[in-house]
Amino acid sequence: MTVTLDAAANAAANAAVNAPASAPANAPVIAAAAAPAASAEPTLVIDGAVKRYPNGAVAVRGVTIEVGQGELVVFVGPSGCGKSTLLRMVAGLEDITEGEIRIAGRRVNEVEPAERDIAMVFQNYALYPHMTVRQNLAYGLKNRGTDKAEIARKVAEAAAMLQIEDFLDRKPSQLSGGQRQRVAMGRCIVRDPSLFLFDEPLSNLDARLRTQMRLEIRKLQRRLKVSAIYVTHDQVEAMTLADRIVVLNGGQVEQVGAPSEVYARPASTFVAAFIGAPAMNLIPAELAGGALRIGAEAVPFAAPPAGMAPGFVTLGLRPEKARVVPQAERAGGLPFTLDAVEELGASRLLHGRAAGADVVTAADAALPIPQGPLALHADPADLHFFDAVTGTRL
Amino acid sequence: MTALADPLAPAPAAPAAARPVNRARRRAQILHHIVLIFGVLLMCGPMVVTFMSSTWDPVVIHSEGLQLGYGGKFLETYETVLLKGGGFTGEITGTLMLWNSVLLGLGFAIGKIVISMLAAYAIVYFRFPFASLAFWVIFATLLLPLEVRILPSYEVVQRLGMLNSWSGLILPLIASATATFFFRQFFRSIPDELLEAARIDGAGPFRFFVDILAPLSKTMMAAIFIIMFVVGWNQYLWPALMTTDESMFTIVRGIRQILQVWIGANIPDYNQALALAILAMAPPALVVLVFQRMFIKGLVETEK
Structure with a gap:
């Protein structure tokens, strides 16, 4: 296993070296806009975000969080605590009732998901079942009008990084859970986003594979130096993956801090009972x-x-x-x-x-x-x- | 298939105790096959009789009734039916009528699929006021079959000056509550995450429909195509009212027409009428045979 992981890591390192060359071609407008503020402005700022549904139910009650450059922040909490809703608000899949969300210094409240410079891994992967792995990876780039040679290059690069080259011409239904998971991550990588969003990506895998993929996600995110939000209800995942943990309860932030800090000094009985097994x-x-x-x-x-x-x-x-x-x-x-x-x-x-x-x-x-x-x-x-x-x- | 064949295969190595079980199973299978064969005879019998009789001379049919054996006049009869002009004007041939039926069936089926897919897409994926009301209104039209509203429909087509035209024949029929319902149910079973992934991938409503929804609906489309093609092919009352021009006659209408018109001084051309009936039945049966695998897939399989 170490061998495979190292190979993946090397590939990732190579990709990281290549990345600066490809970045300007990919998102020149955003890069230019963000450049002056890049060092000062965190990748993501959630400022007093509130989600209220038309029926009056409130899922998120005024959350303020910042995600720094290259940081992996885990939203953790029991089901119904608003963590997924918050993530979907960042992705643009849910409207923001109040407050503001800024990605790379740009207000994105009214911006379409595709224009937010994010990529998302869904719980059930949401791969397009009728497309091959290659087409799945390429679809987002194709819609953006990226030229064919560039698409082929990026797909090959991501496939090498995730070791899915052998499956490129298969359909998702012919892949195992772990392989689908990789494809879902590949779909994110090819887009070179400034923020990865993971919505309980490992919950459909068996325990052994989950531990392994957890490590791979961590390594990959470190190599790519892309900021990420990771939503989970599993406190072990939260502890092992996070640079910082955000514990949510009833749509509010209970505590934000490094895993060791949250473990050592829980801010409330809720956090105390939730973190640690x-x-x-x-x-x-x-x-x-x-x-x-x-x-x-x-x-x-x-x-x-x-x-x-x-x-x-x-x-x-x-x-x-x-x-x-x-x-x-x-x-x-x-x-x-x-x-x-x-x-x-x-x-x-x-x-x-x-x-x-x-x-x-x-x-x-x-x-x-x-x-x-x-x-x-x-x-x-x-x-x-x-x-x-x-x-x-x- | 192997699973079915295995119990039938003799198992010499099997212990003696297993024998009675095998025998019981075998007896049950024989019974099953008897029932099935009976069903097949029931379904195919009339068609065999029709086909066989159509190869006889009308005189024989008239005097001796329907025939079970081959009469030897297959080529002559079918050539006459397909190629000889008939009808009031003497210009309509079987081939032309077949072609007209194909046009009606295709237009009917494709039109219904296109319209109902778009309707279902709007109902499932777009939030607009009274969406569910709109759906139930569409659904309620199932309570008003064509026969009930045939007079107002005729009036509308007539006022629009579309009598005796293909558009008048096809367009008023392509709204389909059944197909809309099927597609609605199918679209609702597609996970929301696919739409969300597509949105993040930059696919707008049109792209999502063309690139993702339509390919995923392929088997569903095939299933509905078969049903609707056969329904369209079998239309009788509607074309009879909408078209009086003989060059637009469909084969289902033609059967009756031929029997009526070709009654000469002596004996009706039973053989030709029967041959036309066979010709009218064959294409829908072929469509079902060819598409049956997709048909079943569309109804039972979920490729998501």
Whole structure:
């Protein structure tokens, strides 16, 4: 596999070298317009975008995001959070009710999708079933009036990059899922857009292929240095692909940040529960006078984080940061009753209850499963505190 | 096919226990074939009788009834029917009538496909006020078959001065609720992403229709073509009202015409009428035979 990936990477690198030569021929107007502002203006600016449907339903409620040059931003959230709608607004497939979207410094609210200098990979690939792979790749260029030799060159280049040269004369129905996925990406590459849009492109693939294609998308995007938005509901995909993650919930941005940052400092209980697998334990608790009251238990808690007033909070603890130890070994902690054990190979998950709350912890599979009366321990530094009512981070 | 053939093939290596099962299956198959053969006889019998009788002398048919055997006058009869001028003016031949029928069938089928595809395209892909109302109005015309509205239709064609013309014969018939409905259902089953991908690829409404929708509808078009060609070919009442000029007679009308006109002093030319009936049946049957694979594909297969 490494061999193939490297070959793809080399091809991509070659293409990247060739790209400057082809860029002016492709989009001279846009390039000229964007040139003075190129360094200052991010590739994409979404400024207070709102999507309201005629029936009154609101899918996107005032989202403001910037995507920098060559950056891969992942929109992640549960279904119905507005991530796909937002992407389709960028693509021009949905009208923008309020706000503004600028691509390379140009307002595109009223611009046709074809003129927005974007390319999109759809969830079901949306390849034209009656056309060969070659025709599929060429169709957009043909419509733009690109001359034949140029089309042939670009198609060959993209095909080499994606290793689909052997399938160029086949119909999409004769290809496997992974190959169709590549063709869909090829259709984007040939257009040399300033922004790639991916709408859950891997959700139709099996798990193994998904992991592999995920890596390929990442490498390809790095080589081509094209900005990209990637929409997914899969937080693993979001974590592995993103330069920055945008967590959306109910049409609003919950948090924007680098994957590590979103993981380490979730801005709300929603983000905390959504990012990371297994999900963070969220336990209702009360901060009072140097102690943390959890259910009927009180844990001495010497140093509450600065600026935190006594009162009800939601306590967050990552399963991998929690430790379950026999009470005999270590004093303190919360009494923990073990209900079930899930083996994951490298690690195992211990499901149980502590102080009236369901708690999951992850432990190294090499360690024996603790026996006897157990207690839950955690480093105070690993605890997250959220407002009990609003769910925002304290 | 192999799957069907396998159970019939003797399996010497099979254990003895499997035998009764095979025998039962075989018996069931024999029964199936008896039913099928009966159906085939029922469908083909009248046609065989018609064809065989048409090769006999009219005298024989008149005195002895329809014939099952070959009468030996195939060439003479069919040559007369195809090439000898007949009718009131004595100018209309079988060949001309066949050609007229082909024109009517083709115009009818192609016109219907074009009009209904455009209508379905508008209904499915464009947002305009009362779109669904428009569709249901089109659909409701199914409740008013041609026979019901034949007098007003005649009036319209007559006032437009289109009697005895091909346009008068074909144009009033090419609006088709059935075909519009079929195409609407088909277009709705095409994923929206294809349209969106095409929009991003810079295809406008015309391009999308020509480059993507039309090629995807090929099998659907073939299916509707067969149905509509046969319907057009079999039109009797409409051409009988719209055209009085004998040079525009279709073969379906011709059968009756010949029987009526060629009744001489003695015996009607039964053989020629039967031969015309065969000639009238053959082309639609051929069209169905040739296109049947596409026909089935269009109705059952989704190539999306």
